[in-house]
Amino acid sequence: MLSITIRQLEYAVAVAQAGGVTLAAERLHVSQPALSVALSTLEAQIGKPLFLRRPGGPIAVTSFGRGFLDEAERILSDLARLTADPPASMAPVALGCFEDLAPMILAPLIARAGAARPVIAITPHICGFEALAADLAQGRIEMAISYDLGFDSSVERQEIARLAPHAVMAADHPLAARSTLLLADLVGEPLVLADQGLSIAHMRALFTRAGLSPDIAWRAHSLEMMRSFAANRLGVGLTYTRPASDHSYDGRPLVTRPIRDAGADEPIVLARNAANPPSATAEALAALLPQIALLPSSVLIPR
Amino acid sequence: MLSITIRQLEYAVAVAQAGGVTLAAERLHVSQPALSVALSTLEAQIGKPLFLRRPGGPIAVTSFGRGFLDEAERILSDLARLTADPPASMAPVALGCFEDLAPMILAPLIARAGAARPVIAITPHICGFEALAADLAQGRIEMAISYDLGFDSSVERQEIARLAPHAVMAADHPLAARSTLLLADLVGEPLVLADQGLSIAHMRALFTRAGLSPDIAWRAHSLEMMRSFAANRLGVGLTYTRPASDHSYDGRPLVTRPIRDAGADEPIVLARNAANPPSATAEALAALLPQIALLPSSVLIPR
DNA sequence: TTCAGGCCATAGCTAAATGCTATCCATCAC
DNA sequence: GTGATGGATAGCATTTAGCTATGGCCTGAA
Numbered sequence: 294m295l296s297i298t299i300r301q302l303e304y305a306v307a308v309a310q311a312g313g314v315t316l317a318a319e320r321l322h323v324s325q326p327a328l329s330v331a332l333s334t335l336e337a338q339i340g341k342p343l344f345l346r347r348p349g350g351p352i353a354v355t356s357f358g359r360g361f362l363d364e365a366e367r368i369l370s371d372l373a374r375l376t377a378d379p380p381a382s383m384a385p386v387a388l389g390c391f392e393d394l395a396p397m398i399l400a401p402l403i404a405r406a407g408a409a410r411p412v413i414a415i416t417p418h419i420c421g422f423e424a425l426a427a428d429l430a431q432g433r434i435e436m437a438i439s440y441d442l443g444f445d446s447s448v449e450r451q452e453i454a455r456l457a458p459h460a461v462m463a464a465d466h467p468l469a470a471r472s473t474l475l476l477a478d479l480v481g482e483p484l485v486l487a488d489q490g491l492s493i494a495h496m497r498a499l500f501t502r503a504g505l506s507p508d509i510a511w512r513a514h515s516l517e518m519m520r521s522f523a524a525n526r527l528g529v530g531l532t533y534t535r536p537a538s539d540h541s542y543d544g545r546p547l548v549t550r551p552i553r554d555a556g557a558d559e560p561i562v563l564a565r566n567a568a569n570p571p572s573a574t575a576e577a578l579a580a581l582l583p584q585i586a587l588l589p590s591s592v593l594i595p596r
Numbered sequence: 597m598l599s600i601t602i603r604q605l606e607y608a609v610a611v612a613q614a615g616g617v618t619l620a621a622e623r624l625h626v627s628q629p630a631l632s633v634a635l636s637t638l639e640a641q642i643g644k645p646l647f648l649r650r651p652g653g654p655i656a657v658t659s660f661g662r663g664f665l666d667e668a669e670r671i672l673s674d675l676a677r678l679t680a681d682p683p684a685s686m687a688p689v690a691l692g693c694f695e696d697l698a699p700m701i702l703a704p705l706i707a708r709a710g711a712a713r714p715v716i717a718i719t720p721h722i723c724g725f726e727a728l729a730a731d732l733a734q735g736r737i738e739m740a741i742s743y744d745l746g747f748d749s750s751v752e753r754q755e756i757a758r759l760a761p762h763a764v765m766a767a768d769h770p771l772a773a774r775s776t777l778l779l780a781d782l783v784g785e786p787l788v789l790a791d792q793g794l795s796i797a798h799m800r801a802l803f804t805r806a807g808l809s810p811d812i813a814w815r816a817h818s819l820e821m822m823r824s825f826a827a828n829r830l831g832v833g834l835t836y837t838r839p840a841s842d843h844s845y846d847g848r849p850l851v852t853r854p855i856r857d858a859g860a861d862e863p864i865v866l867a868r869n870a871a872n873p874p875s876a877t878a879e880a881l882a883a884l885l886p887q888i889a890l891l892p893s894s895v896l897i898p899r
Numbered sequence: 900t901t902c903a904g905g906c907c908a909t910a911g912c913t914a915a916a917t918g919c920t921a922t923c924c925a926t927c928a929c
Numbered sequence: 930g931t932g933a934t935g936g937a938t939a940g941c942a943t944t945t946a947g948c949t950a951t952g953g954c955c956t957g958a959a
Contacts, residue, residue: 297675298603300601325906325908326908326947326948327948331947341873342872345733345735345869347955348954348955349905349954349956351907352906355872357875359687361678368675368678372600372671375667375668375671376600376641376642384662431656432656568648568649571660572660572662617937618935626919629919629939630917633938636937651937654936
C-alpha cells in the first residue's frame, strides 16, 4: 500500500522547479507552511532527504532528489494524460452475435473490419439471445448483433438491416409452389418455431396483429432442428434467418419462401449497453457497419 | 491540479481485479462502503463510469474502464518502483575540484571514469575552496576533490591520496642544493603562501606543532603567483601542489624540494555533503577512486 | 554592529476528506 | 416467500491537510 499522495509529489516537483518553498507556495496558491510540512512528510515516507536545507537560505535539491523528482514528474504527466484524454487504444472489441445470424454475418464482418484502417479487431462471442443480453449487462461483450428479441430498456439499439420472415417447408409441400407467401397462407398449417428468446411470442404477435391465429405445433431447440422438422413434413418452419442450403441436416430437400406481409419484417440491430461508454474500437466498428452489406441481397427486404 | 488520489486508483484497480466490491474490500482491509464511495467519487471526477452496476449483482468493468484501469495499474507500478527502489540512473555526477589540484588530477580522472563500465560521466566544477564548500552545501556539486582546508562538520571526507608539502625556490637559492628539507630549515626564510581557504593557518600550524615560528612574508592570490614570487627571490614558496614545470610563468627557473617532516603531509580528500545521499553515479565514482593513481608517484609521499 | 528582510520550520486551530457501523434495496437461489 | 448475496446510503468519528501566527537563522544594508 502506497502512502504517498499525488499532491505530495506535485508539491515536491513544484518546489524543485521554483527553487524555493515560498515561491512554489505562491504558484500553487497554498500557504508556505502547507508546502513545508508536505515536503517533510514526503521525505519521511521515502526515508531519504529530497532537499538540502540551509538555515536562512533557500532549499536545494539533493542528488537523490534530482532523480526522484524527474521520475515523479514523468509519472505525474502520465496521470494528467490519464484523466485528461482517456486512453483510446484500438484493443479488440468484444462483439456478441446471435447464433442464428452468426454463420451468415460474422465472418464477412470480421474480414471487413480487419481490412479497415486502422484495423478494427473483433473478439466474437456467439451465443443465444439470453446469453447476449446477460453479457451486455455484465460488460463481457461491448456490442451485439442480434434480432431485438426483448432487450430491456438499458440497451441502446441501432438498426443495421431488416429481414422478412421466411417459411420453410418440404420441397413437395403444396405452398412450395408459390414464390411468395402471406401470413394468411399459413393459418391452419402446423408451424415449427425456434425456441429462442421472445421469438415465439414475436411470431404469434405477427399473426395476432393481422387478425389471424397460428397453429404452433412444435418448438424446436435450434434453427437446424426446425429445418429438419419441416423437411420431414412435421409442419412449416417459420424464421427470419435463411441459410443458403436447400437441404436439412438430415439430407431432405427444403424450400424457403419469403412472407411479404407489411410490417412482418424484422430489424437486425446493433445492441449496446447504454451504461457502458463505447471504446474507440467500438465506435469505429459502429461507424463501419452502415457501409457494409451484411447479408446477401436475396434475404433483404426491399426498402 | 489533479484531484484524484493514488488511493482511489488503487481501489478501482483492486475492485476490477477482485471482480467485486466486497471481495476487494476484504483484500484491502477496508470496509465495503469505503470502496463504494471511493469508486463513485472517482467516476464523478473522471466524468465517465468505470463500472457497470446491476442492482443486486456484482459490478463489471466498462470498456472505457478497462483501458483506464490498465493504464492506472501501469502508473501505480511506476509509483511503487519510485518509492521502493529509488531511481538509479547513471546521470553525470557534478564533481567539484580544487583549482590548484585540477590541472594535475581532473583530466586523467575523467578519462578513467569514462573508460569504466558502466560509464561514469562527470561534470567538473573547478573553483577555489570557498566556492567548493558553498557548492557542496547547496547541492550544485555532489562531491569535491580538494585539500581539507576547513570543510565544516556537515561534510564527509574520504582520503584518496596524501601529499608532502614542498618548498619552492629560485634555482640558485642555498636550500636548492638539498634534495629534501625539514620545516626547521625554513625558519628565518621569508615564506610565500597561497591565500586559499585555511591554507595559511594550516601552514602556520605545521610550524607551531614542531615548536617553530615561520616568517610569512607574502600572501599570494594563486599558486602561480606564489611560484613567481619565489622565482623572483621574494621568498620561499610553500605548497602541497607541485606542478611539473620547473619554471615560473614569468620564465624564471624554480626548484621544488619535498619537506619530509613526519605529520606534515596533507591528505587529498573526496568531500561530500553528509545531508546529500549519493547518487548511483557518485557511489560508482567513489568506488573507482581508490583504484586510480591520482598523481605521479614523484609527488606522493612514501607510505 | 545592528536592524530589516528573506526564507523556512513549528504550533495550534479549523475544515475537509476518509473510513466505519448500521441499515437499506434489489436480485437470485431454493 | 425467504434467506443469501452484493452493493448503495446515512450518520458519526477520526484522520489529514491547510491556514494564520510566530520563531529561528542568515544576509545585506545602514
